[in-house]
Amino acid sequence: MAVIALALVRVRDLFGVVMLSGIFTLTAASLYVVMDAVDVAFTEAAVGAGISTVLMLETLALTTGQEKVKRRNGLVPFIMVVVTGAVLIYGTLDMPSYGDPGAPIHRHVAPRYIEESGREVGVPNIVTSVLASYRSHDTLGEVTVIFTATVGVLALIGRSRRNRRKKEPQATGGGKDAR
Amino acid sequence: MRGNMILRIAAKMLIPCILLFALYVQFHGDYGPGGGFQAGVIFGSAFILYALIVGIEAARRAVPAVVSRVALALGVLLYAGVGVAGLFLGGRFLNYSVLADVSTAGQHLGITLIEFGVGITVAAAMITVFYVFASEER
Amino acid sequence: MDVFGLYNYWIVVVLMMTGFYVVIAQNNLIKKVVGLNIFQVSVFVFYISMSKVKGGTAPILDPGIEVYGNPLPHVLILTAIVVGVATMALALALVVRIQHTYGTIEEDEIDAQEEET
Numbered sequence: 374m375a376v377i378a379l380a381l382v383r384v385r386d387l388f389g390v391v392m393l394s395g396i397f398t399l400t401a402a403s404l405y406v407v408m409d410a411v412d413v414a415f416t417e418a419a420v421g422a423g424i425s426t427v428l429m430l431e432t433l434a435l436t437t438g439q440e441k442v443k444r445r446n447g448l449v450p451f452i453m454v455v456v457t458g459a460v461l462i463y464g465t466l467d468m469p470s471y472g473d474p475g476a477p478i479h480r481h482v483a484p485r486y487i488e489e490s491g492r493e494v495g496v497p498n499i500v501t502s503v504l505a506s507y508r509s510h511d512t513l514g515e516v517t518v519i520f521t522a523t524v525g526v527l528a529l530i531g532r533s534r535r536n537r538r539k540k541e542p543q544a545t546g547g548g549k550d551a552r
Numbered sequence: 553m554r555g556n557m558i559l560r561i562a563a564k565m566l567i568p569c570i571l572l573f574a575l576y577v578q579f580h581g582d583y584g585p586g587g588g589f590q591a592g593v594i595f596g597s598a599f600i601l602y603a604l605i606v607g608i609e610a611a612r613r614a615v616p617a618v619v620s621r622v623a624l625a626l627g628v629l630l631y632a633g634v635g636v637a638g639l640f641l642g643g644r645f646l647n648y649s650v651l652a653d654v655s656t657a658g659q660h661l662g663i664t665l666i667e668f669g670v671g672i673t674v675a676a677a678m679i680t681v682f683y684v685f686a687s688e689e690r
Numbered sequence: 691m692d693v694f695g696l697y698n699y700w701i702v703v704v705l706m707m708t709g710f711y712v713v714i715a716q717n718n719l720i721k722k723v724v725g726l727n728i729f730q731v732s733v734f735v736f737y738i739s740m741s742k743v744k745g746g747t748a749p750i751l752d753p754g755i756e757v758y759g760n761p762l763p764h765v766l767i768l769t770a771i772v773v774g775v776a777t778m779a780l781a782l783a784l785v786v787r788i789q790h791t792y793g794t795i796e797e798d799e800i801d802a803q804e805e806e807t
Contacts, residue, residue, distance in 0.1 A: 375701065378708040378728050387720055394724045401731045408742045409759040411585040411750075413767050415577075417734070419593040420775045424678055425727065427600055431685040432720060432782040436789045450715035458707040465699040483760045491751050495656030496582045496663060499749040499761040500768070504587065505663040508765060509646045512666070513631055515769045516673050520628050522776035523677040526684055527621075529783040584750065589772045674772065681779045685786075 387433055395426040412500045563605045570598035578671045579664070588667035592674025599675075600682050608686050620679040627673025634665045698739040705732035717797045719785050723778065730774050737763045 377397045384390050398421025405414035486503055494502040504512055574594040581587030603611035635646040648662025649655040709732060712725025741763035749761040792800050 375704050375708070378705055381708075381712065381721075381724060381728065387718070390721060390724055394727060397728065398731060401735060404735060405738055408738050409748045410738045410741065410764050410767070411748045412587070412590070413734070413738060413764050413771070415585050415590045416593070416768055416771050417731075419590055419597065420771055421731075423597040424593060424600075424775055425778060427597075428681065428685065428779055428782055429720065429724070431682075432785055435685070435786050436720065450711060453714070454707045454711045457710065458703055461703045461706070462700060465696055465703065468696065468699060483762050486761060487749065487758050493656070494659045494663075496660060497751040498582055498584060498587075499751060499758070500585075500764045501581050501587050501663065501667070502659075503761050504765045504768065505666055506648065506659055509635075509666065511769065512670065513635065513646070515773055516628050516631055516670055518773050519673060519677050519776045520624055522773075522780045523624055523680050525780050526681050526783040529780075529787050530684055585748070589768060593772075593775075677776065681783075684783070 388430075391426060391429045391433060394429065395422050398422055398425065412498075560605055563601055567598055567602050570594060570601070574598060574675075578667065581667055582660070582663065588670030589674055591667075592671040593678060595671070595675040596678025596682070599679050603682065603686070608683075612683070615679060617680070617683050620676045620683065623672050623676035624680060627669045627671070627676065630669030630672065631666045634662055634669070638662070699736070702732050702736040702739070705729075705735070719788065719797065720782075722797075723781050723785065726781070727774075727778065730770075734767050734770065737767050 377393055377400065381390060381393050381397070384393065398417060402414045402418035402421065405411075405417060486507060487499060490496070490499050490502045490507075494506050496502045496506075574591045577586040577594060578588065578591030581591070599611070599615065602614070634648075638647045639645050643649060648659045706729055709725045709727075709729030712728065713722050716722060716725065741760040743757060743759050749758045749764065751758075788800065792803055
């Protein structure tokens with residue numbers, strides 16, 4: 374996955390970039406299956422390899438196809454990235470090992486969910502029961518966020534399909550006419 | 553033209569299967585991986601595939617833009633409605649146990665309803681965003 | 691301190707830094723959005739790798755299984771993925787808008803046009 378990510382930095386043709394990003398998310402989805410997260414893998418595969426790629430391709434069709442070459446001073450961002458990476462790696466030295474069953478994350482609330490979910494909710498899929506029953510307020514907020522983001526997209530470029538694009542500069546947002 | 557034809561035939565065979573699979577994932581979210589979000593995304597992408605094959609105008613006749621926008625709001629309303637129904641029946645907001653006589657049956661009913669609401673909203677969001685992007689001209 | 695058991699965090703840090711570099715160093719706006727996506731995926735991998743329990747399986751109740759993986763990060767990440775795609779749609783709509791207004795999606799050209807006004 375790191376190889377794909379590094380290739381993404383170098384490739385300049387934007388179509389290739391979008392395809393690589395799709396492959397990247399698909400590889401991430403298979404990684405999730407290896408880590409026993411089947412629900413998440415399902416969602417990531419459907420969303421990342423499907424919807425994301427389609428949306429980016431549409432944006433490409435509406436803008437340009439190539440990234441322009443630009444010799445820019447790349448040293449300062451590179452140093453910043455290396456320093457931040459070193460600080461983060463120093464921070465991870467304290468963390469529990471991969472797959473450790475005694476890690477603190479498995480101590481507080483998770484045993485209660487795993488043990489009581491069968492009795493209280495009666496649904497075999499624990500992820501669904503936590504998502505929809507134990508933490509349903511968060512899911513309500515999330516659905517509202519999806520709704521709001523879509524309304525935002527509609528407000529930004531969802532204007533009239535029937536009248537073709539006007540050339541005046543005041544045609545930016547400001548009231549949705551002609552549904 | 554030949555390449556186009558192969559795509560059309562393959563898509564015509566696949567799209568009903570994808571829609572059926574989306575429904576399966578939606579209602580089997582309790583017993584296996586799945587649930588509202590996955591089902592909504594799969595449904596949306598089946599529709600996008602259809603729109604890519606037959607063109608945007610024919611797809612607009614199948615699902616008009618108004619329907620997808622109304623469905624967007626309807627899903628959220630369904631979710632909040634289940635929560636408020638819990639309020640009316642005596643429990644707290646979004647407490648499903650009071651929706652039926654047996655507590656676990658109430659939970660099951662509540663979970664199925666809100667997952668359906670989530671699925672509708674997510675599918676409508678995908679379709680609406682696709683319409684908006686596809687009808688824009690350069 | 692078992693250093694070898696921490697390799698998953700280091701991979702995540704590498705991915706995260708790659709995404710970070712793309713966001714701050716590349717000019718093209720679409721590439722920035724893609725870099726943000728890489729960053730996002732690396733954060734998800736971080737959380738999911740924390741939830742894995744050695745010898746556990748997927749958190750679906752089954753009579754024959756004793757040890758399950760931790761379901762709580764899965765719930766968080768599921769939410770985060772779908773919200774991420776919604777905000778990415780919003781970001782791409784902004785990019786299209788910028789293209790209409792400025793005629794370009796390279797960041798330095800946009801800055802130059804902004805400075806003229």
